[in-house]
Amino acid sequence: MTTFDAAILRIETDDGLVGWGEGKNAAGSAGSYGALVHMLNHEIGPQLISRDPADIGIIWEMLYNGVRHETAAHAGHAMPQLARRGMSVAAISAVDIALWDILGKSLGQPVWRLLGGRKVERMQAYASGGWASPDAIGEQLKSYIAKGGFKALKMRVGAMDGAPHLSAARVRAARQAIGPDVDLMVDAHGTYTVAEAKRFIQLTADLDLAWFEEPVIADDKPVKITVELPAALHRDLVKYGEILGRETGQPPASPSRLIAPMLERFIAADRGFSKAKKEQA
Structure with a gap:
């Protein structure tokens, strides 16, 4: 890869300070940024005129809540104009970064100090990539080590592979190729369901992964329901849990x-349902 699209924002104050920010509306190097740039120039930009650039939080709330920002401020809670994700938030993030840049320059301080300082003098860098197939992923990751001397690598998993076991096979091939002394991380870009993420974790439990980044989207939260169980079924579930605990030492x-994982396995094993679900997708 030799080029990388992005939306780079430049904000200039009345006294000549310039802040730079970046907005991203797609994963990695994918996506077109024309719409995001138009939003920054024609929707977001005019709202910044005459504002105090030091009011970083106030400006963020104004852009996030839109026409309801004054009502939201008085109410003490957010009333987002559109949503809490997507292109609008990508535009707001670019403004936020640029305003922090301006604040740091106005005070003669690096932004990291304004955000609370640093805990360590140096941090280990890692190489990020790893899209190759099982038979090529090892050589791809080892090329990162050869070129940059990295001791930690992150590779992609998730929807790009399909089923969790296919991603797990790539990760297993990667670990075998790079050995045990290099940290290995994975990133699913939020493309797994909760059940798929759990399955992937089970399949890679012995591969010593440093972390599993974005296994699911932030909105994939559990839904709470109330279910009445027959007394006999409840007793069986209690007994099942006791036996499982003895066998696992937990x-x-x-x-x-127990109910949720049992239902997940039941549905996953129903081939008729899986076929019908794919046909309706």
Whole structure:
């Protein structure tokens, strides 16, 4: 890769200070930035005129809540104009970065100090990439080590592979190629469901992964429901949890903790349902 698209924002104050920010509306190097640039120039930009660049939080809330920002300020909670993700937030983030840049320059301080300082003098860098197939991922990752001397690598998993076991096979090939002394991380870009992420974790439990980045989207939160169980079924679930605990050396699992994974496995094993779901997609 020799080029990388991005939306780079330049904000200049009345006294000549310039802040730079970046907005991203796509994963990696994908996507077109024409719409984001138009939003920054024609929707966001005019709202910044005459504002105090030091009011970073106030400006963020104004852009996020839109026409309701004054009402939201008085109410003490957010009333987002559109949504809390997508292109609008990408534009706001570019402004936010640029305003922090301006504040740091006005005070003669690096932004990291304004955000609370640093805990360590140096941090280990890692190489990020790793899209290759199982038979090529090892050589791809080792090329990062050869070129940059990296001791930590991050590779992509998730929807790009399909099923979790396919991603797991690539990760296993990667670990075998780079050996145990190099840190290995994975990033699913939020493309797994909760069940798929759990399955991937099980399949790679022995591969000593340093971290699993963005396994699911932030909005994929559990939904709470109330279910009435027959007394006999509840007793069986209690007994099941006790037996499972003895076999695994863990405390007995409560029925409420057992129901969801049991249903996930039941649905995953129903080939008829899987076929019908794909046909409707």
